[in-house]
Amino acid sequence: MFIVGIILCGLIIFIDNLVVQVLLGALTAFLWLFTLYFFRDPDRRLPSSYKQGDIISPADGKVVVIEEVINKEDNLFPKGETLNQVSIFLSPLNVHVNRIPLSGTVTFLKYINGEYLVAFDHKSSERNERSEIGITGSVDKEKIMFKQIAGFVARRIVYDVSEGSNVIAGERFGMIKFGSRMDLLMRKDYNVKVSIGQMVTAGETLIAEL
Known part of the structure; x- marks a missing residue:
């Protein structure tokens, strides 16, 4: 541009x-x-009800998927574990700065140079260019893996964390440029607090709590 x-x-x-x-x-x-x-980057504040272990939205956009999935490979979670998945679609008009969803330590990090299917295609979670970042909180059940997924237009993923990084919920860590998707995977211990079609705000909207 x-x-x-x-x-x-x-x-x-x-x-x-x-x-x-x-x-x-x-x-x-x-x-x-x-x-x-x-490229605007407005300030954000955690919700007043926030407590350690809560999962906060890492991206602005619309919730397009809430479902149970079987983890297909060993990563932050064991292969075969049933997880809750929440997916957020970011349009080109949304703020694209991404924020940390859970306070803790980055214990898993992987980058995949994949395809560029449209971001709202469910196959994009497994086939598109993406980063997979896992955070473990203060106790073992406080875990979240989230994927920055490039879409048909967005072909550049940026993140500024590494394995071993200590992170705080709500702080900036990267962005996906020009329309994209964010997948969140969490254990069944978590109670999902959003609904399909809901608009969420990075660093402010509560996604799930224990």
Whole structure:
């Protein structure tokens, strides 16, 4: 987007047609404003009822999946364990800065260079480019694995944590650019507090509690 803006500015200088210059100028201004809007990063506060072990939304967007799934491989959780999954779809208009969902220590981290199916396709969880980050809280049952999943438009995943990092719920850790999906996997001990179709806010909405 930045490079396109530079190219358009260069074209405006060399084109000797007022109408075309005005149109290119308007398009350049729109692209700059959209970029600023997309990369906005508003402050967020944890809910007043927050307590250790609560899972807070890591992303802005709409809840599109709430279901039980069987863990297909050994990662943060053993293979074969039944887990609760909550999936959040981020449109290009949502804030794309991601936040830590659970206070604790990063005990699992994996990056997969996969495909680019549309983010609302359920197969995107297992086939798209993604990061898989697992956090363990103060006790063993406080565990969450969340996946930053790139969509058809979003092809760049950014995260700033590593195994062994101590993290705090609500703090920024990365982003997925231009439309994407976030999957959360947690043990059955957790009581999911959101519903299908609900809009959630990163760092503020309670997703689940023990």
